Amino acid sequence: MRLPRIVVDGEDSSRSRGLLVVSALHLAAEGLHGIAIAVMNADDPPMAAAVEVLQGETGLRIEPWPASVAPRNVLREARLFVSVAVDDTAHLPLGEAAALGVPVIAPVQFPAPHADADALALLRAAHDPKALAGRMLRALGRIAITA
Amino acid sequence: MTRRPILVVAMPDSIHTARWLRMLPPDVGPLVLLPTARRDPIPDLGRLWPIRDESDLAAMPADAIGLWSAEPTGEEATPDALPPPIGFTNRRTILRGATIARAIRALRPTLLHTMEIQQAGYAALAAMPRLGEERPPWLVSNWGSDIFLYGRLAAHRPILRAVMTEADAVLNECDRDAALVRELGFRGRLLPPQPASGGADIAALPRLDALLPPSARRLILVKGYHGWAGRALHALSAIHLAAPALRGFAIRLLLAPSAVREMAQRLAEHDGLDIAAEPWMADHDAVLRRMGDARMMVACGISDGIGTTLLEAMVLGAFPVVSNTGAAAEWLAPGRDGLILPPHDVAALAAAISRAATDDALVDAAASRNRATVDRRWDLRRNAVSAAAGYAEVIGAGRRAAAA
Numbered sequence A: 001m002r003l004p005r006i007v008v009d010g011e012d013s014s015r016s017r018g019l020l021v022v023s024a025l026h027l028a029a030e031g032l033h034g035i036a037i038a039v040m041n042a043d044d045p046p047m048a049a050a051v052e053v054l055q056g057e058t059g060l061r062i063e064p065w066p067a068s069v070a071p072r073n074v075l076r077e078a079r080l081f082v083s084v085a086v087d088d089t090a091h092l093p094l095g096e097a098a099a100l101g102v103p104v105i106a107p108v109q110f111p112a113p114h115a116d117a118d119a120l121a122l123l124r125a126a127h128d129p130k131a132l133a134g135r136m137l138r139a140l141g142r143i144a145i146t147a
Numbered sequence B: 001m002t003r004r005p006i007l008v009v010a011m012p013d014s015i016h017t018a019r020w021l022r023m024l025p026p027d028v029g030p031l032v033l034l035p036t037a038r039r040d041p042i043p044d045l046g047r048l049w050p051i052r053d054e055s056d057l058a059a060m061p062a063d064a065i066g067l068w069s070a071e072p073t074g075e076e077a078t079p080d081a082l083p084p085p086i087g088f089t090n091r092r093t094i095l096r097g098a099t100i101a102r103a104i105r106a107l108r109p110t111l112l113h114t115m116e117i118q119q120a121g122y123a124a125l126a127a128m129p130r131l132g133e134e135r136p137p138w139l140v141s142n143w144g145s146d147i148f149l150y151g152r153l154a155a156h157r158p159i160l161r162a163v164m165t166e167a168d169a170v171l172n173e174c175d176r177d178a179a180l181v182r183e184l185g186f187r188g189r190l191l192p193p194q195p196a197s198g199g200a201d202i203a204a205l206p207r208l209d210a211l212l213p214p215s216a217r218r219l220i221l222v223k224g225y226h227g228w229a230g231r232a233l234h235a236l237s238a239i240h241l242a243a244p245a246l247r248g249f250a251i252r253l254l255l256a257p258s259a260v261r262e263m264a265q266r267l268a269e270h271d272g273l274d275i276a277a278e279p280w281m282a283d284h285d286a287v288l289r290r291m292g293d294a295r296m297m298v299a300c301g302i303s304d305g306i307g308t309t310l311l312e313a314m315v316l317g318a319f320p321v322v323s324n325t326g327a328a329a330e331w332l333a334p335g336r337d338g339l340i341l342p343p344h345d346v347a348a349l350a351a352a353i354s355r356a357a358t359d360d361a362l363v364d365a366a367a368s369r370n371r372a373t374v375d376r377r378w379d380l381r382r383n384a385v386s387a388a389a390g391y392a393e394v395i396g397a398g399r400r401a402a403a404a
Helices: A018-031 A045-058 A071-075 A094-099 A117-121 A123-127 A129-139 B015-023 B054-059 B097-107 B117-130 B157-166 B176-183 B232-241 B258-271 B284-291 B308-316 B346-358 B360-377 B380-403
Strands: A005-009 A036-040 A061-064 A080-082 B006-010 B031-035 B048-051 B065-068 B111-115 B138-142 B169-172 B189-191 B219-223 B250-254 B274-277 B294-299 B319-323 B339-341
Touching: A005 A018, A018 A036, A018 A045, A018 A129, A018 B232, A036 A071, A045 A061, A071 A094, A080 A129, A117 A123, A123 A129, A123 B232, A129 B346, B006 B015, B006 B097, B006 B117, B015 B031, B015 B111, B015 B380, B031 B097, B048 B054, B054 B097, B097 B117, B111 B117, B111 B380, B117 B138, B117 B157, B138 B157, B138 B380, B169 B176, B169 B380, B189 B380, B219 B232, B219 B284, B232 B258, B232 B294, B232 B346, B250 B258, B258 B274, B284 B294, B284 B308, B294 B308, B294 B346, B308 B319, B308 B360, B319 B346, B319 B360, B339 B346, B346 B360
Parallel strands: A005 A036, A005 A080, A036 A061, B006 B031, B006 B111, B031 B065, B048 B065, B111 B138, B138 B169, B169 B189, B219 B250, B219 B294, B250 B274, B294 B319, B319 B339
Antiparallel strands: none
8 A cells, every 4th residue: 555645945056045954854753653744845966865864764764755756756645744934935836736736834034014814824844844744644634743 | 113003094184083193192103194195184183204115203302293104116006996985986086905014014113093984995905915914914994984875885885894804903983883893794803983073172162151052153154065965955954944943143154165155145135044155264263262162053964973964063062963874872861962874855854953953942952961061982091991992902913913
């Protein structure tokens, strides 16, 4: 039987904070057993190393995916998509996620002043991996860690 | 007759290499540095003397360090079939095992000392099958993350096992790694741990009573490395969360890449903090003066040994706020002399930074204890004696094994 899976964005750059997402996975690990975690954009060497360390330390089932694979192919049948963006979410595959019915948690570290209430509610999670971990676990119906 | 040298394979542009080589007493014998890459040697190495063969060695002045300078030929052009360090796409720019074998055949060193494993140590491993009876004893220095991080990576673990099987002696930076090298199959001599840099001339550094007490200082230094081991962007998110406690401080980032500098700019605009990246300083005395102006030093990362920045912070009164993935807990009492946290818990790091920024008694009380610890354990003269004794022990054991 296939495990339920979530997808996270591993890009760590001036527009995404993939290593912060990996830290959230470390902190959420206890609640993520029995779930496969697909990491998009996992081929940058620091991210590949971080993912390997995550797997070794937590025993989580991790599937690293290179940037060359289309997001649609990774997102299919996912239970959740998680990313941390720096300024905005324009570079993220949110359209594909919506088309496939995949719920999204995508906090933005420095949202525009006119950002909506949903974006403002995620401000803490954009900088605090423990808060992001709590959001992920709640979205999956798992017991959330205390933030 | 020329004394046979000690061949040290190390990064030529590293302050650790320079400090180690310049720390060693002259009676250990002539030293020849075989650089791991064609980069300019750091000026702190002092006088260097080109070495191509034993006749160059015979002519080398007593105050010089030899620098292997023979042009590569033949098989030295081919990179070793070994994994590169993280951040390198291949080993094309890294020293070859064939070059180490050639230098050993030419100079007949009493000891091969590789400082750092993924460049120097792997190249020495590739040299071993090329050597017969001329193979000297091999001392492996394990810097910071060489085993603690790389030992968890599938591409590197078998290579580390092979290094540990071949090595005659290992010099770790911290007690933590003793068990790790044994797990990798090492059965040789484990020398007493020492920082990668060996030691510092503590007596030449300013005394604490010549500096402002930490509680009166308004500078916060943050290690800027981000990527394969560093997590400076985590530290900056912590600073964002702690911003209300940090107004009135100058926050400066050390050795920050562009993504970290950009984030600092955003924090300056968004949070109204005085935060910026510091330019790289060639003058290490200036680096130390800056540390002596700092109230705290923040470092976040998933792997380290005993970082030199931490030791410099401890000696000059800057309160350490660092990750638990290094060896800080072997040097200071957590919660009393520094705050040590998991690298993934940014909220806890934010709380620690806030505390160090506001608790004057905490940072002032830690300063003298941290100074005393580093005085005792990072002193150039004491550690030089220990390093020379380690060399003598490994060389002596090699001679006895060869005679048996």
